[in-house]
Amino acid sequence: MRTLTAREGTRPVAARAPANLAGVPDSLAPSLLVAMPQLLDPNFRRTVVLLIHHDADGTFGVVLNRTTEISASQLCQSIEIDWCGDPDAEIYWGGPVQPQTGWVLLEEGEGEPDEEVREVVPGVGFAGSLAVLRRVATEPPNRLRILLGYAGWGPGQLETELAQGAWLVAPADAAFVFGTELDAMWSEAVRRLGIEPATLVASRGVH
Numbered sequence: 512m513r514t515l516t517a518r519e520g521t522r523p524v525a526a527r528a529p530a531n532l533a534g535v536p537d538s539l540a541p542s543l544l545v546a547m548p549q550l551l552d553p554n555f556r557r558t559v560v561l562l563i564h565h566d567a568d569g570t571f572g573v574v575l576n577r578t579t580e581i582s583a584s585q586l587c588q589s590i591e592i593d594w595c596g597d598p599d600a601e602i603y604w605g606g607p608v609q610p611q612t613g614w615v616l617l618e619e620g621e622g623e624p625d626e627e628v629r630e631v632v633p634g635v636g637f638a639g640s641l642a643v644l645r646r647v648a649t650e651p652p653n654r655l656r657i658l659l660g661y662a663g664w665g666p667g668q669l670e671t672e673l674a675q676g677a678w679l680v681a682p683a684d685a686a687f688v689f690g691t692e693l694d695a696m697w698s699e700a701v702r703r704l705g706i707e708p709a710t711l712v713a714s715r716g717v718h
Contacts, residue, residue, distance in 0.1 A: 539565040539669075541631045543681040544572065545700040548711050550677040554607045557697045560662050561616070561683055563631055570664040573605035573614055575656075575688060576696040583657060586613070587648050590641070596651035605658030614639045614661065617647060618654035618689065634685030654689040679704055 544560040555574075562572040581602040587594035594600075605614055619628065619636035627643050628636040647655055664672075672678055681703045691699050701708045 539570075539680060540572075541683050543575075543683045543687070543700055544669075545679045545681050545697065545704075547677055547679060549675075550672075555662070559696050559700045560606075561631065561635075561688060563637055565669065567666060569666055570662075570669045572662045573603075573616070573658050574662055575603070576693045577604040578602070578693070579604050579659060581659070583648075583651075586657065586659075587644075592641075592645055592648050594648045594651075596648070596655075600651070603656050603658040605660045606662030608661050608663045610660035612639070612660065613644065614658045615643050615647060616656040616658065616688065617643075618652050618685065632683050632685065632688075635683075635688050654685075656689075679706075 540562040542562050544562055546555045546558045546560075550556065558577065559575045560572040561575050562570065564571040578601045582598060583596060583600040583602055584594045584598040586602050604610075615628075615636075615638045616631075617628070617636050617638070619630050619634055625636075625638070625643065625646075627640045628638045631637045644657070669678075673680070679701070681700050687696075687699070687703075698708045701711070
């Protein structure tokens, strides 16, 4: 799948998503990964990751609750696309892997189906093509997120981190993805599991 790209210097840089992104049936995906206090990696402190793909070969997802200093108009201008929405609309930080690649999360269910958009959960579409970006840039939907970079794990890596208590797994839905304020997203994801965030401590396992 061809991905939309941001310019690095003066030349656009292209990259591909994992080849099996839409192939083998997922196990943990789709779901939310909720970072626990013992996860010390600053890239993922108090993050909520929408898990797009997970199987024995690896894991692919995007962080939902961090933004960048890049606006949608700046990003689109850098790849010669006209942005017709709010010029100050934010671009989100999807993760530390290949930060020059871009992804789109948008509300699904209205209009004609787009074969380049994968429905992750009901009402949430996911894409990584320039064609989709051009379409949404022309008439941005109310529920839209453009992200740079992604979160990735190699075979067995996420399972190890889950066993160490670094993440909790929570259900994902469109209301949470698009309707939760960024500052409240981590706490709300924890509460979805019946856990009060203030009771979590940084140690192995969940307490």
